[in-house]
Amino acid sequence: MQNKNDLFGQAPIGNLLLKQALPAAVGILVLSIYGIVDTIFVGRYVGALGIATITVVLPISFLISSIGMSIGVGGASIISRSFGDGNDKKAYNTFGNQIGMTLTLALLFVGIGYVFAEEILKLFGGKGDVLQPAKDYFTIILIGIPFMAWAMMGNNVIRAEGYPRVAMYTLIVPAVFNIVLDPIFIIWFDMGLKGAAWATTLSYMASAMYSLWFFVFGKSSMKMGLEWFKPNLKISSEIASLGAVTLARQGTVSILAIVLNNELFKYGGEQGLSTYGVINRVMMFANFPVLGITQGFVPIAGYNHGAKLRDRVQQSIKLAIKSSTLVALLIFILILTFAGAIVSIFTEDQNLISVSVPAMRKSFLATPLLAFSLIGSAYFQAIGKAKPALLLALSKQGIFLIPLVMIMPALFGLEGIWYAFPLADTGAAIISYYFLRKETKAL
Numbered sequence: 525m526q527n528k529n530d531l532f533g534q535a536p537i538g539n540l541l542l543k544q545a546l547p548a549a550v551g552i553l554v555l556s557i558y559g560i561v562d563t564i565f566v567g568r569y570v571g572a573l574g575i576a577t578i579t580v581v582l583p584i585s586f587l588i589s590s591i592g593m594s595i596g597v598g599g600a601s602i603i604s605r606s607f608g609d610g611n612d613k614k615a616y617n618t619f620g621n622q623i624g625m626t627l628t629l630a631l632l633f634v635g636i637g638y639v640f641a642e643e644i645l646k647l648f649g650g651k652g653d654v655l656q657p658a659k660d661y662f663t664i665i666l667i668g669i670p671f672m673a674w675a676m677m678g679n680n681v682i683r684a685e686g687y688p689r690v691a692m693y694t695l696i697v698p699a700v701f702n703i704v705l706d707p708i709f710i711i712w713f714d715m716g717l718k719g720a721a722w723a724t725t726l727s728y729m730a731s732a733m734y735s736l737w738f739f740v741f742g743k744s745s746m747k748m749g750l751e752w753f754k755p756n757l758k759i760s761s762e763i764a765s766l767g768a769v770t771l772a773r774q775g776t777v778s779i780l781a782i783v784l785n786n787e788l789f790k791y792g793g794e795q796g797l798s799t800y801g802v803i804n805r806v807m808m809f810a811n812f813p814v815l816g817i818t819q820g821f822v823p824i825a826g827y828n829h830g831a832k833l834r835d836r837v838q839q840s841i842k843l844a845i846k847s848s849t850l851v852a853l854l855i856f857i858l859i860l861t862f863a864g865a866i867v868s869i870f871t872e873d874q875n876l877i878s879v880s881v882p883a884m885r886k887s888f889l890a891t892p893l894l895a896f897s898l899i900g901s902a903y904f905q906a907i908g909k910a911k912p913a914l915l916l917a918l919s920k921q922g923i924f925l926i927p928l929v930m931i932m933p934a935l936f937g938l939e940g941i942w943y944a945f946p947l948a949d950t951g952a953a954i955i956s957y958y959f960l961r962k963e964t965k966a967l
Contacts, residue, residue, distance in 0.1 A: 532823060532827035533608065533827055533831045537824070537840050537843055540824050541820055541840065541843055544820030545817040547688040547689045547691065548683070548691065548815070549815070549817065550692050551692035551693070551694070552815050553813075553816075554695060554696045554699040558699035558700075558702045558727075559808050559809070560808075560869075561703050561706060562578070562720060562724070564870055565706045565720065566578060566710070566717065570710070570716050572795065572798040572876055573653060573654065573798075574716070574717055575871070576794050577658045579785065579801035580649050580658045583778045584645070584648055585662070585669060586774060586777070586778070587775060588633045588637060588669050589673045590676070590770065590771060591771065592675070592676040593774070594770040594771035595626050595767050596622065596626075596676055596677035596681060597766065597767055597822075598762070598764065598767025598770070599622040599677070599681060599763045600823070601684075601766050601822075601905060602763065602766070602908075603681060603685070604826030606618065607830070608826070608830025608831040609830045609831070614759070616752045617752050617754070617759055618759050619681060619746045620753035621753075621756055621763060622677055623677075623753065625764075626673050627674070630670040631670055633669075634669050637669075641659055641662055641666075642655070642659060644662075645659055648778075649785025649786050649788070649797065651789055652793075652794065654794060654797065660718055660721070661717050662721075664718060664722055664725055665724060667725050668725030668727075668728035671729045672732070674736070675694055675698070675728065675731035675732045675734075678739065679691050681746065682744070685744060687744075688820065690738055690742065693734060694734055694735045697730050698727035701726060701731075702723050702727040706719075709723045766908060769901065772914055773917040776917075776918050776922040780925055783930055784800065784929050784941070787930070788800055790933070791937055798876055799876065800941075802870050802871070802876070803880065803883060805870070806884060807888075810855045811855075814852050817847055817848045817895075818848070818898045821844040821899060825841070825907060826906040826908075837964070838964055841899065841903060841960065844895075844899050845896065845899050848899060849893075856891040856892050859884065859885070859888045863881045863882075863884045863885050867880045867884065883942045887942050888946070890947075890950050891949070893949050893953035894949060894953075896952075896953040896957050896960070897953050899960070900956030901956065915959075916955065916956050919951065919955045924944075924947065924948035924952060925945065928940075928944035
């Protein structure tokens with residue numbers, strides 16, 4: 525019987541990429557819309573301080589939940605290559621090891637989060653008037669983190685199996701739940717930030733339940749028998765090695781958040797944090813098509829690499845970069861043109877709007893180059909080469925953005941932070957282009 529994912533090695537690359545990327549992009553889009561709607565409700569019914577609070581807490585919760593994403597990405601790479609090589613048993617054993625690793629590590633880090641909540645929040649810029657609401661928000665969000673970690677792990681495995689629509693639904697389900705629950709908890713129950721936190725936590729649980737249902741009762745080919753849960757040190761090590769790329773990327777993003785939030789508070793106070801909160805939400809939304817293409821590209825590249833179909837791998841790289849760059853260019857034009865209208869959606873605070881509009885335009889200046897850095901890192905991760913994948917994953921935030929955020933405000937004040945983003949995007953794109961061209965000759 526032919527596995528659904530065998531089509532990765534047979535169907536036209538363009539059709540494959542569209543079928544994989546479109547559901548991934550839609551899922552990320554809906555998830556991004558949730559983030560925007562959540563921020564709109566908080567900004568309009570709690571105030572600018574509420575946006576600052578979310579800006580502090582978000583990178584912490586994502587860091588903890590990214591354990592599941594990292595294990596999902598690392599395991600999905602092995603699963604794609606195992607199916608391509610005809611080794612189904614290794615794929616099943618990989619999935620069993622992913623489950624054990626995700627739940628154990630997520631619960632461990634949630635415990636650490638509860639014990640050291642105040643210290644962690646202060647480290648991430650939760651100072652002054654932001655600290656107490658951030659603590660209230662964070663302690664509720666932690667309840668949903670293990671569920672989010674499971675959903676993120678499952679999402680990558682589902683995509684590796686060849687079910688991009690189901691993977692899309694694992695992102696749409698929490699977004700829809702959150703959009704529905706936000707007005708109920710924030711406005712009708714008058715719970716403010718705590719209401720936003722409970723809405724988010726319950727949405728994480730819904731996503732986890734949906735992905736679990738697919739593996740147990742859906743069309744998943746993954747095996748849930750006890751024999752596949754037996755720990756395998758070799759497989760676990762490979763999952764950790766490849767997943768470390770994603771974890772290190774998110775870890776670097778969290779280090780960036782520490783540096784960035786503290787610099788924003790130093791040079792712009794609570795308003796500086798609120799400004800970046802708006803920009804960050806727009807970035808999540810604006811990048812969804814490129815991220816969708818990247819996620820759609822990964823199982824195609826991984827399967828064909830495992831099947832030793834080098835020409836198809838090169839075709840997928842070229843097509844992914846061309847289509848991503850075109851989409852990113854369109855997004856760049858739209859943001860520069862409609863920045864004022866976009867910011868006004870989040871807040872009625874005229875001071876915040878007047879600061880955020882020029883800051884947003886500066887931050888997005890290098891958006892058309894985004895495709896190179898994302899596709900470059902994803903390619904090496906898909907084919908199982910952890911070291912170059914790690915280097916490319918860390919290049920934007922680790923090599924460029926963190927040092928720039930530390931240096932440029934001292935020279936140019938708050939303006940220096942906004943210009944640091946396009947400079948970092950440019951540097952990361954150059955490095956990714958060099959490695960991709962050296963490795964594949966596809967460019």
